[in-house]
Amino acid sequence: MAVKRKIYLDYNATTPVDARVIDAMIPYFTEKFGNASSDHVFGWDAGEAVETAREQIGRLITCKPTEIIFTSGATEAANLALFGFCERNKSKGNHIITCRTEHKAVLDIMSALERKGFKITYLDVDQTGNLDLQELKNSINSKTILVCLMLSNNETGLVHPLKKIEKIVHEKGVKLMSDITQAVGKIPVDLSELNLDLAIFSSHKIYGPKGVGALYINKKNQVEIEPQYFGGGQEKGMRPGTLNVPGIVGFGKAAEIISSGIENESVRIMKMRQKMESELRKITGAVVNSEYSDRLPNTTNISFKDIGGELLLRKLNSLAISRGSACNSNTVKPSHVLKAMGLSDDLALSSIRISLGRKTSMEDIEFTVMEIKRVVGELKKEMV
Numbered sequence: 001m002a003v004k005r006k007i008y009l010d011y012n013a014t015t016p017v018d019a020r021v022i023d024a025m026i027p028y029f030t031e032k033f034g035n036a037s038s039d040h041v042f043g044w045d046a047g048e049a050v051e052t053a054r055e056q057i058g059r060l061i062t063c064k065p066t067e068i069i070f071t072s073g074a075t076e077a078a079n080l081a082l083f084g085f086c087e088r089n090k091s092k093g094n095h096i097i098t099c100r101t102e103h104k105a106v107l108d109i110m111s112a113l114e115r116k117g118f119k120i121t122y123l124d125v126d127q128t129g130n131l132d133l134q135e136l137k138n139s140i141n142s143k144t145i146l147v148c149l150m151l152s153n154n155e156t157g158l159v160h161p162l163k164k165i166e167k168i169v170h171e172k173g174v175k176l177m178s179d180i181t182q183a184v185g186k187i188p189v190d191l192s193e194l195n196l197d198l199a200i201f202s203s204h205k206i207y208g209p210k211g212v213g214a215l216y217i218n219k220k221n222q223v224e225i226e227p228q229y230f231g232g233g234q235e236k237g238m239r240p241g242t243l244n245v246p247g248i249v250g251f252g253k254a255a256e257i258i259s260s261g262i263e264n265e266s267v268r269i270m271k272m273r274q275k276m277e278s279e280l281r282k283i284t285g286a287v288v289n290s291e292y293s294d295r296l297p298n299t300t301n302i303s304f305k306d307i308g309g310e311l312l313l314r315k316l317n318s319l320a321i322s323r324g325s326a327c328n329s330n331t332v333k334p335s336h337v338l339k340a341m342g343l344s345d346d347l348a349l350s351s352i353r354i355s356l357g358r359k360t361s362m363e364d365i366e367f368t369v370m371e372i373k374r375v376v377g378e379l380k381k382e383m384v
């Protein structure tokens with residue numbers, strides 16, 4: 001099908017790699033191709049570049065470079081964190097608390113941990129996607145070793161009050177892990193203030209390359225995990241294997257670039273989102289999910305009552321938007337996040353996620369609004 005105009009509005013799924021990031025990476029494929037573990041000049045160059053990246057990332061999230069372990073992405077970091085933590089701490093208890101609206105990268109690991117004998121509490125959320133902090137407090141028992149709650153939701157953009165959560169969890173002597181993948185680069189994330197014990201995030205959400213991410217392990221809080229892979233001892237033995245030097249260099253550069261512009265960019269993006277939502281809300285039956293909650297500036301999740309989401313996306317073929325999270329897009333199951341918020345199957349299926357980013361312009365937004373209004377109007381006519 002010929003598509004005249006293409007607008008990318010799926011920045012929560014992935015982002016284009018910044019040209020400056022590519023420039024920074026190229027030498028590490030060519031003249032500086034060394035293995036960071038090698039003890040000679042090529043290895044030293046590569047090793048130094050990895051350490052620079054660690055510093056750049058540390059500055060973005062305010063943590064020590066030594067607290068960062070490079071992985072292939074947030075999913076691998078989540079596996080290492082959760083299996084590694086549970087294995088190391090199983091003598092202290094077998095209970096973990098998480099939430100129904102977490103990303104599959106966390107929820108699937110929780111199911112695997114359940115099969116290994118761990119007990120998982122899945123906290124409910126209200127219609128806005130928010131947690132009941134009293135319920136969190138009440139769920140912690142003498143067997144609880146870990147609470148795992150994301151900073152911001154990939155589908156709705158909802159931001160959890162992690163600072164308050166941290167107080168509750170630490171007062172009970174329990175450790176706190178967070179999937180900060182969607183928040184990093186979109187809102188300021190300061191780990192020295194949040195006092196998380198473990199955190200996971202990814203390069204490709206911040207205009208860096210795919211296939212590289214990180215696990216943060218809080219040194220001050222003496223968090224310990226058991227390695228899950230064995231080999232050459234890289235990354236303090238936590239993630240052995242030859243390092244993806246070009247990818248790591250790109251991740252570092254992306255972190256450096258994004259850290260200087262978060263505030264201005266979020267104001268620019270918020271303005272566009274406000275304009276878009278105020279227009280889309282005029283469509284009869286349109287509801288913005290998590291609208292009045294603390295939300296990422298770039299994310300809109302909107303339901304159109306009685307309109308099939310699949311048909312809507314097919315007809316909106318000039319817009320790259322998503323139904324629920326990218327990992328769900330091949331299935332027609334309603335989003336587990338929207339279902340947890342109490343939406344019916346039909347309403348959840350009629351929801352789309354629009355996520356704005358660096359290349360989005362006001363003109364794109366005007367076109368998007370026009371297209372959505374036109375297609376929803378057509379679909380409504382077809383229904384009568």
Ligand SMILES: Cc1ncc(COP(=O)(O)O)c(C=O)c1O
Pocket residue numbers: 012013072073074075076103105150152153154179181182201202203212213326
């Ligand atoms: C909240 C969240 N967690 C984890 C992931 C997985 O990240 P990665 O693709 O780096 O494995 C994603 C990506 O979609 C995400 O949005």
